[in-house]
Amino acid sequence: MEGPRPRRMSIIGLLPNMLTVGALCAGVTAIRFAMEARFGAALLLIFFAAVMDGLDGRLARLLRSESQIGAELDSLCDFVNFGVAPGLILWMWALQDMKAAGWIAVLIYVVSCLLRLARFNVGHRAIDATAEKAGFQGVPSPAGAMLAFLPMFMAFAWGTGALHGGLVAVWMAAVGALMIGRFHTPSFKKLTFEAQYVRFVVVGFAALLAALLAYPWATLVVLDLIYVGIIGVSLLRGATKPRKEPPDGA
Template sequence: MLVEPDKADRKLPIWTLLPNIMTVGAICAGLTAIRFSFQGNFEIAVQLILLACVLDGLDGRVARMMKSESKMGAELDSLADFANFGMAPGLMLYAWALQDARGYGWIAVLFYAVCCVLRLARFNVGNKADEDEGPADFFVGVPSPLGALLVLLPMFLSFLWWDSLVDYDVLIALYMAAIGLLLVSRIPTYSFKTTTVYSSNIKFILIGFAASLAILMTYPWLSLVIIDLGYFGVMIWSIFKYKALNKKE
């Protein structure tokens, strides 16, 4: 007896699966970062989180370029963001500095993870309701990938020059909670997605990117500290810029 194929089951070009493959790859990177953290190999763990950030930034763009966006891809992307930027960084910090802390260490991990999932839920609800989070140039609150990089700042500082920072578990727990609050806050943060450049300057952008990548690979902890501190500066600038734009309107 022949089974008729489901009417909803249609053939798709294999290349249309590339965005979802990238998202699944990002999930694997984030979960593997947790594994390496509990093995004490934090450098590889951070590299995997950076890889997850890159894949997170590319999968949606690739889907739009290929016109292969789907509801499943959107849900998968959201789950990947929670695993990579909510669970993984918190557990990395727990493995690094908070395992010997009292209950407040684990409470900080849970608080940060819940803030991350609430931030993602708010974003998803806004998308499904066809509502913007805010002006096109700004996010509402800190995006989860950047939140992951910010929350790992104590680890970067410790590996760079402040070795004893690992002993300040209370400070690290409070910092983690503060970053969690930034994720769910309503403060405007600049979105680089809308940034444009003149075509004549593309060569300089590419050269700058290559130089930045080389510096990141050569001096990873210093580069990551500079990126985090730079983004804190961008956040402060974003608040004043947002207020200035509202006054003009």
């Protein structure tokens, strides 16, 4: 008697997971480049990992190949790419001379990223499935990594050396606090616009891409500062609304 036929999957259906694993390879390689003092290349690899992280989930939904293992892979890779890797890169760039104090800042940032991802996973699975439909609670981990790298972007844009380690350490800890915050930040994938403005959006995207290619570090500084402004607006709006008791958990 023949047993059940093994389940077959197409190569196309594996593309989202391949993107996720590719992002992990980029993040781990960024750590290697940082160890070789190739910090510019390390930052570009983390940025590349963030782009792939934004694509894998959308591709999975488009191909209808979403799975539990894919979700777990995505979360684990996010922790390495946007938690562990940025912490180590910033440590090697500016914090080694601070020794214990610098390492404490790294640990605060990495643990905050871990708690952020754990809360996100729990919210999607059981406790509060609607928590992040209209936006995010706190700063998402890819955006947190880009914010944490702001001192590096500024140093490279201005052609200076590493900024003072104390400032970098305080900034890392502050970004960690933003990631585990309970305030709401917008989800740009929910952004919509009228069809008549499509041409302006396309031209704007082309201009942004050109700026990233011509002046990558200065453009990333500007994007970070714009996002900091968005966070400030979100905090002000949250302060004017009546507070609700948050659910228990991370």
